[in-house]
Amino acid sequence: MAEKKQIRIALVGNPNSGKTTLFNALTGSNQFVGNWPGVTVEKKEGKLKGREDVIVTDLPGVYSLSPYTPEEVVARNYLIEEDPDVVLNIIDGTNLERNLYLTTQVLELGIPVVVAINMMDVVRKNKDSIDTQKLSKALRCTVVEISAQKETGINEAAEAAIAAAGGEAATPLHIFSGATEHALAHIEEATVHDLSDLKQRWYAIKLFERDERVIAKLGITDRVREHIEKDIRAAEREMDDDADSIIANERYEYIGEVVKTCYTKKRRGMDSTSDKIDRIVTNRFLALPIFFLVMFLVYFISISTVGAWGTNWANEGLFGEGFYLFGIKDCWIPGIPVVVGDLLDAVNCAGWLRSLIIDGIIGGVGSVLGFVPQMFMLFLFLAFLEACGYMSRIAFVMDRIFRRFGLSGKSFIPMLIGTGCGVPGIMASRTIENDSDRRMTIITTTFIPCGAKLPVIGLIASAMFGGAAWVATSCYFAGVGAVIISGIILKKTKMFAGEATPFVMELPAYHMPTPKNLLHSMWERGFAFIKKAGTIILVASIVIWLGSNFGTVDGSFGYHGDALDLEDSVLGMIARAIAWIFVPIGFGNVRETIATLMGLLAKEEIVGVFGVLDFAGLTQLAAYSFLLFNLLCAPCFAAIGAIRREMNSAKWTWFAIGYQCTFAYAVCLMVYQFGLLFTGNGFTVATGFATLVFATLLYLFFRPNQTEVKKHASVAGK
Amino acid sequence: MRTLKDAKIGERVTVKRLNGEGPIRRRIMDMGITKGVEIYVRKVAPLGDPLELTLRGYELTLRRADAELIELADRDGKEER
Numbered sequence: 001m002a003e004k005k006q007i008r009i010a011l012v013g014n015p016n017s018g019k020t021t022l023f024n025a026l027t028g029s030n031q032f033v034g035n036w037p038g039v040t041v042e043k044k045e046g047k048l049k050g051r052e053d054v055i056v057t058d059l060p061g062v063y064s065l066s067p068y069t070p071e072e073v074v075a076r077n078y079l080i081e082e083d084p085d086v087v088l089n090i091i092d093g094t095n096l097e098r099n100l101y102l103t104t105q106v107l108e109l110g111i112p113v114v115v116a117i118n119m120m121d122v123v124r125k126n127k128d129s130i131d132t133q134k135l136s137k138a139l140r141c142t143v144v145e146i147s148a149q150k151e152t153g154i155n156e157a158a159e160a161a162i163a164a165a166g167g168e169a170a171t172p173l174h175i176f177s178g179a180t181e182h183a184l185a186h187i188e189e190a191t192v193h194d195l196s197d198l199k200q201r202w203y204a205i206k207l208f209e210r211d212e213r214v215i216a217k218l219g220i221t222d223r224v225r226e227h228i229e230k231d232i233r234a235a236e237r238e239m240d241d242d243a244d245s246i247i248a249n250e251r252y253e254y255i256g257e258v259v260k261t262c263y264t265k266k267r268r269g270m271d272s273t274s275d276k277i278d279r280i281v282t283n284r285f286l287a288l289p290i291f292f293l294v295m296f297l298v299y300f301i302s303i304s305t306v307g308a309w310g311t312n313w314a315n316e317g318l319f320g321e322g323f324y325l326f327g328i329k330d331c332w333i334p335g336i337p338v339v340v341g342d343l344l345d346a347v348n349c350a351g352w353l354r355s356l357i358i359d360g361i362i363g364g365v366g367s368v369l370g371f372v373p374q375m376f377m378l379f380l381f382l383a384f385l386e387a388c389g390y391m392s393r394i395a396f397v398m399d400r401i402f403r404r405f406g407l408s409g410k411s412f413i414p415m416l417i418g419t420g421c422g423v424p425g426i427m428a429s430r431t432i433e434n435d436s437d438r439r440m441t442i443i444t445t446t447f448i449p450c451g452a453k454l455p456v457i458g459l460i461a462s463a464m465f466g467g468a469a470w471v472a473t474s475c476y477f478a479g480v481g482a483v484i485i486s487g488i489i490l491k492k493t494k495m496f497a498g499e500a501t502p503f504v505m506e507l508p509a510y511h512m513p514t515p516k517n518l519l520h521s522m523w524e525r526g527f528a529f530i531k532k533a534g535t536i537i538l539v540a541s542i543v544i545w546l547g548s549n550f551g552t553v554d555g556s557f558g559y560h561g562d563a564l565d566l567e568d569s570v571l572g573m574i575a576r577a578i579a580w581i582f583v584p585i586g587f588g589n590v591r592e593t594i595a596t597l598m599g600l601l602a603k604e605e606i607v608g609v610f611g612v613l614d615f616a617g618l619t620q621l622a623a624y625s626f627l628l629f630n631l632l633c634a635p636c637f638a639a640i641g642a643i644r645r646e647m648n649s650a651k652w653t654w655f656a657i658g659y660q661c662t663f664a665y666a667v668c669l670m671v672y673q674f675g676l677l678f679t680g681n682g683f684t685v686a687t688g689f690a691t692l693v694f695a696t697l698l699y700l701f702f703r704p705n706q707t708e709v710k711k712h713a714s715v716a717g718k
Numbered sequence: 719m720r721t722l723k724d725a726k727i728g729e730r731v732t733v734k735r736l737n738g739e740g741p742i743r744r745r746i747m748d749m750g751i752t753k754g755v756e757i758y759v760r761k762v763a764p765l766g767d768p769l770e771l772t773l774r775g776y777e778l779t780l781r782r783a784d785a786e787l788i789e790l791a792d793r794d795g796k797e798e799r
Binding site: 282285506 | 735736741742744745746747748749750752753754755761763764765766767768770774775776777778779780781784
């Protein structure tokens with residue numbers, strides 16, 4: 001193919017406008033998913049179907065090009081700095097007014113714009129009508145009608161965008177009042193007249209709005225700033241409003257005029273289907289029962305039944321002995337370890353290498369990949385809940401409870417899933433838009449005892465407490481308590497302060513998603529886990545295998561196979577070296593330390609360690625402290641991999657792990673030391689430390705929230 | 719000063735101005751709550767907060783604490799429309 005210039009199309013639109021559906025329809029499976037540098041906002045690019053030379057970039061869904069949310073910053077930086085050849089602005093035809101607000105801003109960027117009105121099928125079904133010719137004239141750009149879901153008009157939209165790419169940039173609309181336009185003209189003259197004509201208006205409007213990022217970027221001097229400030233104040237006086245209000249008001253006023261001329265609504269005052277659904281789903285009395293029912297179904301199907309069958313098959317069949325294909329008696333398929341084992345035997349593989357491959361790599365990675373079936377089921381449900389519009393209602397219904405702990409209403413789902421397995425739980429936090437809510441959810445989700453911790457609880461309860469039921473119950477209370485306490489403490493720290501974004505959320509109309517889009521979303525998330533978490537697990541499995549299989553027997557170091565006692569392995573040596581750390585919390589012995597380290601591979605491994613070594617010398621109190629520590633401290637590597645993937649930041653991952661371990665240690669220190677004190681062991685130095693820790697926690701818990709104090713002060717001051 | 723926080727469920731109100739500053743105020747404006755817009759207070763969440771509003775043909779939810787930033791026009795004269 002001859003060397004041809006690439007055409008770059010930027011896809012811009014509101015959340016819930018069908019942008020992702022359009023993107024999938026335009027690019028098919030030809031996509032690259034990544035992250036925008038420095039933020040956890042997903043970046044998606046793809047080649048247009050059948051056109052190698054056309055790249056479509058799916059910008060994050062935004063309501064405006066304001067400089068506040070990470071999504072808005074990403075979208076506007078891309079549009080301003082990367083100069084795409086054309087913007088394809090998708091707008092929801094059933095919600096013209098608010099969607100056009102973004103359009104008025106996009107038209108100012110000095111880039112050719114094509115507007116695609118989506119959900120035209122719904123508009124027609126409602127017997128409403130949109131006069132696209134009039135709209136095109138008013139906006140001075142090409143307007144096409146599409147239905148992303150029914151895939152109608154998609155090619156026409158792409159063709160229109162490609163045609164516009166070579167053409168003229170959109171002409172900025174002069175929609176503001178006389179006073180505003182006057183000020184804008186002055187600002188253009190004073191500050192940006194040396195920039196290209198096309199960009200001047202965008203910058204002038206931003207300067208009028210006193211956009212700090214733009215002021216810094218253009219390097220406006222204080223003298224110039226004072227000069228334009230006079231123009232802004234003059235406009236503000238005349239309009240009796242703030243500059244940014246003036247701009248927003250006048251945009252909406254203009255849109256109101258446009259919509260009046262080109263949009264006719266047939267039905268008036270009658271409730272839509274969506275309203276009828278909402279009357280039940282977010283009903284005062286029914287909302288919570290319905291919510292719990294939905295949660296139960298999601299959990300029951302994706303974790304307990306269908307997902308569990310899949311996971312059992314993966315663990316015992318695929319990564320175990322083997323299985324019958326479709327349950328047919330004569331069709332026995334051996335598991336991967338069996339096949340690989342036979343293969344290695346056939347080539348006379350060395351014993352240690354065989355063990356590394358079978359027990360280390362296949363065993364370790366397999367135990368994690370075993371979660372994949374559960375995860376795929378779960379992601380399918382999440383995709384459905386998100387796409388149909390119920391996820392927003394969950395946030396609406398649960399917000400009151402969760403926001404007290406610095407969490408979102410949507411945090412309930414990761415926590416619930418976390419009782420099954422922390423890995424999909426953490427991955428489920430993807431649905432939380434707000435960065436700090438999402439991070440908080442990721443950090444606290446693994447406090448909830450997961451399925452793999454149950455055998456550990458069971459072991460300690462039966463071996464040390466005669467199977468008392470309160471042990472397991474108290475573990476769940478400890479988990480929930482840890483979430484609540486951590487939420488309140490962390491919310492008040494600097495890391496979470498100041499990032500609070502308002503809870504001003506759209507409740508999109510309900511609609512039935514297509515299976516194609518659900519499967520696409522499920523596959524995308526599931527595969528991301530396999531890829532990213534998988535690599536961490538692989539390395540971790542090898543390291544743990546090396547640590548537990550190499551060691552000293554009779555004075556010689558090396559691989560000794562079954563002859564090696566775990567306490568003499570490298571892992572044992574490490575454990576011996578660090579065991580003192582756990583003395584203050586009651587279990588500073590080598591084997592409990594080994595168990596804790598092995599727990600990082602998978603929590604159920606802890607049981608395996610004690611299968612060989614018994615509990616001699618451990619008091620009930622120490623055993624309970626040991627149990628509590630292993631429940632609350634850093635989760636297994638699979639979950640850490642998921643944390644790394646969802647945080648998309650090494651710093652935040654380390655913070656999460658560090659916090660979890662510190663918190664676990666603090667809790668166990670208090671439990672053990674106060675336990676000793678109350679069982680009559682007297683007040684020691686360690687008890688003093690525990691008291692200090694307790695006082696610190698109380699302080700962190702009850703101190704006033706600095707950001708909120710400031711916010712209220714500023715509101716009161718007005 | 720009457721704000722959206724004081725509005726009753728089922729009431730139709732008109733926005734007079736927006737108080738507050740920074741991201742919250744801007745976000746509220748971007749979502750279409752601007753001077754003169756008519757808002758229908760549709761319902762409140764089962765636990766008493768947040769509110770569900772209808773404006774500009776779509777549904778928006780807002781916490782009561784943020785609704786306090788939205789100043790309403792007097793009800794006089796509204797009834798005639």
